[in-house]
Amino acid sequence: MARLAAFDMDGTLLMPDHRLGDNTLSVLKRLRERDITLTFATGRHVLEMRHLLDKLALDAFLITGNGTRIHTNEGEVIYRQDLDPSVAEQVLHSRWDTRASMHVFNDTGWLTGQEDPLLLKAHAYSGFRYQITDLRRIPAHAVTKICFCGDHDDLRRLRIQLNEALGVRAHLTFSAFDCLEVLPVGCNKGSALAVLSDRLGLTLNDCMAFGDAMNDREMLGSVGRGLIMGNAMPQLIAELAHLPVIGHCRNEAVSHFLNHWLDKPDLPYSPE
Template identity: 35%
Template sequence: MTPHLIVSDLDGTLLGANHDLAEVTVQTLRELAALGHHVALASGRHHLDMLPFCERLGGDVHLISSNGAWTFDPAGQRRQARYLAPALARALIDLPRPPQVRLNLYRDNAWLIDDHAPGLLDLHDATGFAYQVQASPEMNEEGVGKALYIGMPDDLALIEAEARELAGEQLHITYSMAHSLEIMAAGVNKGTAVSELLDYLGLPATRCLAFGDNLNDREMLALAGEAQVMANAHPSLAQDLPESRVIGHHRDAAVALWLRERFALDR
């Protein structure tokens, strides 16, 4: 058996419409791990928010969290942590923004937000992970892996432009959804993290199967030897990655069904 690295985004990809894992997904990834394949979850989510999914998958899972700001091995040991430079984090915290835009910071052990946003918690019902409210002037600029702005696309476009003017070459700026603008240090993205994981495992990129649905998955999908884009993906993703394959919808557990066929698990 030739081992592969199977790496998937979570929301809009591996998770269903209820933001949870379907039983067929759990069973499929457990079977593949038992066969000797390596499984990784790569998400914009905080790593503490991802751990319950790893536990359901049997624990033998690599973690790439906050778009690559943190990486963990299956034993839960942190392999890498990449933070925004404190001066940049402070500038992003202080960046002018409309009152309806929520600023979020991901730190080693916490998700901070500048004001209550109960609707966001619905995305995390399956894990129970929750934010801590802290007014932005009081937020500490040390140890920030990701800054996340949540708001209307037009408002986020203005913040993005300001961030690029402020320090574009020192930042990696992307979107995980139309209303979620994500900013990490330059060079921090899922593709870089997956490349490092492949080196660690001693596997070539040709033996990497990747699944994603949004712009923060672009670098990861471009790297993978087999790139799968969800039917519900951002419209530009498949266009920008002509070698990719469009599979089914995340609400139908399409990743699991495609993997079962790819590795002939039902034969």
């Protein structure tokens, strides 16, 4: 029996409209009744996630910014890591051959240089939104992560440029088809979950995790039970081919799997 359950949000726990379904909320409460610790492991900002937890009345740890921050149920920061200032400075001030928009995250929130209302649809439920600012004026020593949003093929070409410029000084990952992230070295959901598990006196083998994108790869591959969404990025399914695929987020596949796991743990699971 897993003692800690870790959930990606977008494309996993949340439905395509970026809302949490009633069945999903119900099964999360069932897990807590069984004394299973919950953690939400997401690229979203902690300010947004605290707001969502308050709305949902859920007791959970938070791994936010794709592993750059860990917060307790009470809001205490137990782990933090920012980009190397030289990396942040280079990304912010270089000219990149891309049409993608740039977005910067730090403890104050989400910063970008241009309006893009389409990006706000994913945050309609929480009301979290960006602040328009001159990105070149942001202090490089306080940048948590930098994201580029745009066409997937364009982002793949941008990743080559970033790799050549940054080398081993940063970790690059796709958190979605249309989002490429620049993160601190060694910073991912898997490494953050290892820190949290250790603090709770657990091992990664005591954990189960759910995800759908490449930023979930380290987490899914390191836990005792990793589960991939049916709507996952093909690259993720290919790299973790040994893990089961449970179904689509639009059908609340996480709740479908967990109810089966709680009620019929000895029977094989069939995706919804």
